[in-house]
Amino acid sequence: MPLAGSSAGVIVNNKIMVASLFRAVPAERFDEAKNIFLRIRDEWRVPLEVVNDGDVTALAGAMSLKANGLLGLAMGSSQAAVFSLPKVA
Numbered sequence: 001m002p003l004a005g006s007s008a009g010v011i012v013n014n015k016i017m018v019a020s021l022f023r024a025v026p027a028e029r030f031d032e033a034k035n036i037f038l039r040i041r042d043e044w045r046v047p048l049e050v051v052n053d054g055d056v057t058a059l060a061g062a063m064s065l066k067a068n069g070l071l072g073l074a075m076g077s078s079q080a081a082v083f084s085l086p087k088v089a
Contacts (some may be wrong), residue, residue, distance in 0.1 A: 002047040005037075006056040008074075014038055014050050058082040 008018025058072025069086035
């Protein structure tokens with residue numbers, strides 16, 4: 001069964017590049033934290049895709065409202081905002 005998730009921070013290719021969630025992690029151990037979603041994927045042997053929570057908010061809003069050109073705001077342990085662009089011809 002595939003897994004999908006969202007997290008606060010900058011996430012690129014399922015790797016956490018910057019996140020306030022890990023501010024207490026020492027710099028020399030950040031690579032372990034950075035790759036946590038890749039480790040979950042490999043250890044659980046499941047397809048996994050993780051994106052920023054603001055991206056998920058904008059996508060969910062666009063899908064539920066059947067609209068484009070909206071701003072998704074996620075406010076949890078951190079804050080994220082993503083603008084869903086209007087359809088371009």
